[in-house]
Amino acid sequence: MIPDRSRTAYQESAAGLARRALGALRGTGGTAMVAEHVEQAEDPGAALAAVRILGADTFAPVLLTGEALPPQDAEAVALALTAFPPARDVTPAPPEGPEGPWVMAWRDWGTATLLALFDGGATGAPPTAPAPPPPPGAARSAASGGAEDWAGWSVRMGQLSTLALPALDGPVHDAARAAPLALARGATRAVLRRDYPTAARITRWLAWLRADGVSLALDPVPLAEHIEVMAGGDRVALDAAIARRLMAGG
Incomplete structure (x- = not known):
């Protein structure tokens, strides 16, 4: 189980990354917002966890504004998926399986699918998503x-x-x-x-x-x-x- 202190750090970092993504979407943020979030964090581990929590929304400013994805951001997302790898086993859908891992499996699928799209598949195939x-x-x-x-x-x-x-x-x-x-x-x-x-x-x-x-x-x-x-x-x-x-x- 994740300690409460770590969980709080992850949630706070995820809120900060969401704020960066919102700024980028509104045109008030800087470039390479994912990479900057990781590089400027006091706790890089929590920052990488935040990338996985925000998931596919790390790509939202790029997808919705037409801007190019900075290569540093692709690298940061790939690093987050390496540090916190998605489950490779097929997760049963509720009620056969627990809801949390099933939801995370789908979210990871979305993140990895977009990363593969933007980096030309260099990170490999996205994980298998459940039903x-x-x-x-x-x-x-x-x-x-x-x-x-x-x-x-x-x-x-x-x-x-x-x-x-x-x-x-x-x-x-x-x-x-x-x-x-x-x-x-x-x-x-x-x-x-x-x-x-x-x-x-x-x-x-x-x-x-x-x-x-x-x-x-x-x-x-x-x-x-x-x-x-x-x-x-x-x-x-x-x-x-x-x-x-x-x-x-x-």
Whole structure:
């Protein structure tokens, strides 16, 4: 288990990296923001862990602004995946397996896939990702009894929001395409509960779907604007900013 002190250091470093990514997305940050985060950190280990925590969103400013990825950033992400290597075993999807490792496996897949895209595959093939969360109404595992509803499913999809980026597409994205109404209901529910981190994550999927040409029952533009006004924290602000960029044609 990770000691509480280390966990706190990782979370604080991840918040700092999210703040750098937000600045880069808004055009107020410097270049090579990932490499700078690692090089300037008092605890390089925590900084590398932060890169893995932020995951594919380390590439968000590049994907959404059209800027070139600094080679130092690619090296920093590769170093983080070396220091904290993704699991190579296929992780069973919940409820057969624990949710945490399953979510991390998908997030690692997104990070490694984008890294391979930007560095020409020099880092090797991305890790094997597990099965995606089947959308409500689709075939579900016998263990779940077919009882998983749109609320629980949308929250789980929100945990995979770092995959809601251009240049990423796969089974999780197909699951989002298959249930846009469930995501709209999930985002609305989170806002009504004032759970803005969850609302921001699910709204990213709605923004990705809109950019993908999917018809939605809910306009995600005012939703993202509301979250930006009401929520606090760098991570939530980054999610909302990514959503707005996706809807603006990023």
